[in-house]
Amino acid sequence: MSQIPFVDLRSQYLALKENIHARIDKVLEHGAYINGPEISELEGQLATFTGTRFAIACSSGTDALLIPLMAHNIGPGDEVITTAFSFIATAETIALAGAKPVYVDIDPKTFNINPELIEKAITPKTKAIMPVSLYGQMADMDAINQIAKKHNLIVIEDLAQSFGATYKTKRSGSLSHSAGTSFFPAKPLGCYGDGGAIFTDDENLYKAMKEVREHGSEKRYYHTRLGVNGRLDTIQCAILLAKMERYPWEIEARNQVANRYHEGLSHLKYNDFSTPFVEKFNQSVWAQYTLTVGNRDGFQKKLTELGVPSSIHYPMIMPDQPWYKSQLDRVSDWTNAKWAANHVISLPMYPDMKPETQEIIITNVKKALEATQ
Numbered sequence: 515m516s517q518i519p520f521v522d523l524r525s526q527y528l529a530l531k532e533n534i535h536a537r538i539d540k541v542l543e544h545g546a547y548i549n550g551p552e553i554s555e556l557e558g559q560l561a562t563f564t565g566t567r568f569a570i571a572c573s574s575g576t577d578a579l580l581i582p583l584m585a586h587n588i589g590p591g592d593e594v595i596t597t598a599f600s601f602i603a604t605a606e607t608i609a610l611a612g613a614k615p616v617y618v619d620i621d622p623k624t625f626n627i628n629p630e631l632i633e634k635a636i637t638p639k640t641k642a643i644m645p646v647s648l649y650g651q652m653a654d655m656d657a658i659n660q661i662a663k664k665h666n667l668i669v670i671e672d673l674a675q676s677f678g679a680t681y682k683t684k685r686s687g688s689l690s691h692s693a694g695t696s697f698f699p700a701k702p703l704g705c706y707g708d709g710g711a712i713f714t715d716d717e718n719l720y721k722a723m724k725e726v727r728e729h730g731s732e733k734r735y736y737h738t739r740l741g742v743n744g745r746l747d748t749i750q751c752a753i754l755l756a757k758m759e760r761y762p763w764e765i766e767a768r769n770q771v772a773n774r775y776h777e778g779l780s781h782l783k784y785n786d787f788s789t790p791f792v793e794k795f796n797q798s799v800w801a802q803y804t805l806t807v808g809n810r811d812g813f814q815k816k817l818t819e820l821g822v823p824s825s826i827h828y829p830m831i832m833p834d835q836p837w838y839k840s841q842l843d844r845v846s847d848w849t850n851a852k853w854a855a856n857h858v859i860s861l862p863m864y865p866d867m868k869p870e871t872q873e874i875i876i877t878n879v880k881k882a883l884e885a886t887q
């Protein structure tokens with residue numbers, strides 16, 4: 515049998531091959547590699563899809579968070595409250611903007627920021643809250659927005675893992691002042707390189723973010739603010755346009771894969787073992803299907819021996835990362851985040867997973883649990 519991939523981009527490419535090539539060929543013919551017509555076409559589709567007034571394509575998920583921070587004028591002297599448990603880009607962009615990340619512990623069931631702990635972290639310097647929609651499911655945005663409103667704070671959602679997810683009836687990206695997603699190839703919607711997008715309903719902010727994306731220029735060679743080179747290449751937009759047609763199906767398919775994992779694994783009883791929990795009001799896009807297990811290192815080693823790839827998102831909480839630790843001026847209780855960092859492990863997840871392949875994965879997960887727990 516061929517090797518089981520952790521993410522299968524090849525089957526997806528083969529399913530979309532004709533469209534992708536036709537879209538890329540069009541760009542090669544017109545030659546507008548930067549700021550080509552595909553940019554606004556994609557931005558229109560992204561805005562419609564998320565239910566926001568404006569979308570801005572940009573160069574990465576990291577820039578999709580940095581650009582809103584810069585456009586909101588968040589910088590030195592400001593604090594931004596975020597989760598302790600995320601990919602480093604979340605805290606990195608806050609620091610790049612010149613502000614201080616202030617880390618809050620997570621809800622141990624969803625792995626997202628615990629809204630009940632946010633108010634305690636607010637100081638006169640707090641400017642914004644940056645919740646992360648980890649593993650594809652959104653944080654409790656109503657609770658977060660209520661706190662933000664009460665304290666007059668900006669909310670910027672990091673939806674790098676949840677493009678297309680819903681909270682109650684609304685899509686990820688549409689429940690905050692601004693929001694940034696990633697099109698890194700392995701994310702739920704990925705391009706063939708680095709890419710990202712920003713969402714907002716606020717027209718002034720939209721204009722400011724477009725300027726920041728383009729070297730802070732209001733018009734050509736006239737720079738009214740500090741900016742970055744944060745554009746998305748036209749070819750990447752072309753690839754995303756081809757992929758967008760299939761994406762609603764892929765969200766369904768990802769949910770079917772998650773359901774099959776749930777049926778196969780959720781009844782198992784081991785110490786510290788759990789399958790993912792999704793809030794009733796959420797629909798996840800399953801950027802990751804993440805278990806917790808007791809003896810994680812032993813379990814992962816056994817899984818690898820059995821030919822099942824796995825990955826750990828993330829082995830360390832952000833405030834424990836060496837550079838970030840050196841910048842801390844406040845330690846807080848991150849018990850649940852630390853526990854997660856020591857127990858989470860993600861299984862292969864992609865929309866084109868065949869039921870036969872998934873059967874093999876589930877059988878081997880059970881074997882590895884039996885052997886190590």
Ligand SMILES: *Cc1c(COP(=O)(O)O)cnc(C)c1O
Nearest residue numbers: 574575576601603604674696698
């Ligand atoms: C991937 C990711 C990012 C950064 O996206 P890039 O496109 O890799 O720059 C930011 N936040 C989270 C939670 C992510 O998973």
